[in-house]
Amino acid sequence: MAARDRRARGGRGFGRRGFGRSHEARTGWMFLSPFVLLFALCFLAPIVVSVRAAFHRDLPTGGGLYGGGELVETFVGVENFAQVLATPALWAGLGRVVLFGIFQIPVMIGLALLLALLLDSEVVRRVTVFRLGFFLPFAIPGVIAALLWTYIYSPRLSPINQVLGAVGAPIDFFHPQMILVSMANMTTWTFAGYNMLIFLAALQAIPRELYEAARIDGASEARIVWAIKIPMVAPAALLAVLLSIIGTIQLFNEPTVLATVNPWMGNDFTPMVLAYNAMTGQAQPSGAGPASAVSIVMAVFAGVLAAGYALAQRRLAR
């Protein structure tokens, strides 16, 4: 144990060994560079294009009913931002995703953690069936999941309501008061097993001797979970929560699927739905400029939330 602690804090081998700092930097970058290049190509460059678009607008210049059949990209300053910030649908959408995240993320992460701990316990020896079974929903393509849930939630065909209806308590999954719960269920179904796998991998990376040592010291199983396992999955859990926060702000698939059979949800139920439909010209405001502006607002919002969570987490951990 002591040795472990030292190696965790003892710094990185290089400094002590006396290799030059620049050598270490070069080696570090050798490992970083492939990803950094790809990231620059696939993320940074498009983001730069997109941010630029947020300050521009394609405007007709030709005059007449159809603007002369030619659009010219025009610099409009912060006009797009002013417009999207004044769009009530954006704020309503942000409100919805925040509400959604407040109950969905804890439930999903909690469920994932519970299942991972159970599978890592001594009770279950053969975990394959469970691991695969929990993960399978993530492997179902979105287009099929759409079909699946519109059927399962369908007022007329729902197999769930066939059962619940028999006892006189059918659920209206599409009711405006219910729709967030229905969406949360879809998200949890898809991603709980995914997060479970992350936690399970972290748990299984813990050297088993730690448990033995603890048991010899007389620790109960509950104590081992609390004092060893939970702290060891904490970094993975932090990451999972951060990504869930970001994913929730970008919630898109579930509202899009449900809106096909619930037109009252409109084309702007969540900020991401608004951004996508603005991009494809199917919502107001319309066009690449406003779409980019919406996504930048979302990114800032998600960034603030994620940073806030990370800070709070750090403070709590102390």
Added chain:
Amino acid sequence: MEHTVARAAGVLAAVAALAATSACAGTQATTTAPSPAAPGTTAVTGGEPVEIAYLHRLPDGEGMTKVAELAEQWNEENPDIQVTATKFDGRAAEMITKIEADVQAGTAPCLAQAGYAEVPSLFTRGLLADVTSEAAGYADNYSAGAFSLMTVGGTTVGLPQDGGPLVYYYNAAEFERLGLTVPTTMTELADVAKTAAGQGKYVVAFQPDEAQYWLAAQAAAAGGTWFSAENDAWRVDAAGEASQQVAGLWQDLLDSDAALVEQRWGDGFRGALNDQSLIGTIGAAWEAPLLAGDMAGTANEGQWSVAQLPSFGSEAMTGPDGGFGVVVLRTCDHPAEAMEFNNWLNTQIDALVSQGLVVAATGPMETPEAIRTFYGGQDVFAELATANENLNPDFPYIPTYPAIGAEMAAAADRAGSGQGTVMDIFTTAQEASVSSLEDAGLPVAR
């Protein structure tokens, strides 16, 4: 901060350099052109065939004449104009997004499928070619109403393929059993609906998800024109007299529970057809094969019929609910050759009918056997062709029409559940049309 930016710039430069080398390598390996040549627009020099790329969204399903097969047939007969047909698997809006990027990059196909209501939007965005002179020679091959939908402010941009005039579908056997007559006017429709409702059946369904085109088409059938020109600006009349008439009908039907309220593409609609609680519906011509498919293998087989839409206004007229044509994109180098194929393609009536289309080309459409059987031996496509000819010829769309659909559907959903009125749908359309036009920088007459 400075630092990060500088570094990011450096990285980008490195990527660009890398990209440049790999792009060069790719070019050397594949073609001799100095820049990547657009697939749809390869230049002809010295007897080389013209290459035309065509992007479509037809189903290409089981038992249909595939678009690629049609292209193959054309290619054999026309060695000078070689066509490559590709199916796009996404939705219409996604295809437009891709085409827009392609036009920007100069790699767009020559021909692409586009919905009639999307054509003005594509035109305004500068994506379409002016093929007015090329199209003039082919105009006689198509129904005038459909051809006019491929013309934007006097500029023809392609040829029509498929039409969607509203018609009335009904279960003739059930109508007879209940002693109902097929309605021919709006008033009769309301009466029949109420009589049927008294006997627990619906002869009509209110479909909020289809509001944008379905209700607009009804306003067109009532003689309305939503969008017209006034001093080189748009005059929007989506909540005018014709719309009010349509709203009156549906409000009456909803208030008296004489119309089933279901989303057209939800399970409930199909379920109501299958259990025969819904025995009639106002639908577009292209729904004929869909309804037959939805009800195949049920008691409905052989019982249904198609009739003209009851007249909503003073004369027997119908309105356009959907449909699409094939446009020529602006970056096409060979518009004349593209139009030659375009016309040939759109006059392959049998093949297009096999894809489930009600073709815009004039000429006899043979009703496919399965459809004829479902509709009790009726020559369905002859009936649909009549509807095609009765289209309101003056119902153009504004360039921002795609942007107002969701708001209309949401308003229709509220009307259907009693939280709003049917007229609200049209006032929503009016307001959204005006605001979307202004937002796009297009002139609106006040």
Added chain:
Amino acid sequence: MSAAWGAARPRRATVVVTWLVLIGALLYFLGPVYWVVVSATKSNQDLYTTSGLLPAANHIAENYATLLAWTQNQFWRWVGNSVFYSAAAGVIGTLVSVAVGYGLAKFKTPGGAAVQVAVLAGLLFPIALLTVPLYLLFIQLGLVNTPWAVIIPSCVSPFGVFLGRIYVEASVPDELLEAARLDGASELRIFFAVVLRLLAPAMVTIFLFIFVATWNNFLLPLMMLTTNELKPVTVGLYGMMSYFNPQYGAVLQGALLGVLPLIVLFLGLQRYWQAGLASGAVK
């Protein structure tokens, strides 16, 4: 192995509750999958007229024929494409992610913190909005309509980077690296021979995530690929759904057949998870 000796036998009640929770969860996750399986055997008509919980007349063969007809006999080719794109992106993406994780965790790399912030910031931006700019960029690079247009963006996994870093911190002891360096091993050799071996379970996890994410990615291949022969299976299935009267049974069967390679992969990777378990105990 050693854990088994030390463990106290769990109490009976604990065992029962654990199994109840696990089986309950399994039902929750697999219930909807059961619906897909049952529905894939039904005709379009039966799907809407019979209970979703029970099988109806067997239409497996008809649905399969429909699937092949609608995909113009390209179905298995598309599955093959999906396997290829996902595997390539998975392998490259995993190596790249673990390398960054290692570089960040074990070296004082100047700019390392900035890279992490940039990656996190990159995540904040909705990826769907980046697809069009990326498409334009790839047109310039001549990558459009080649497998690379799907593989390259798919192997960039910010999530994999962070996961890689966390796993490296947890399971790669510095002593081992130092020992290897004293033996005169080069940094690359240490990475490939020592570090990757220790990271097997983590890499399997990252690989699986990238593989499945690539498999299910839809917008990217929809934009990037036009040739029929290059399509991945999800785009093909979506194409069957984008018209008004889809052949549900065939589409669902296609989805199930498409998931089979994923299941095989999952079971195949099982071994490495176990191997990782063992190597985690190596000092």
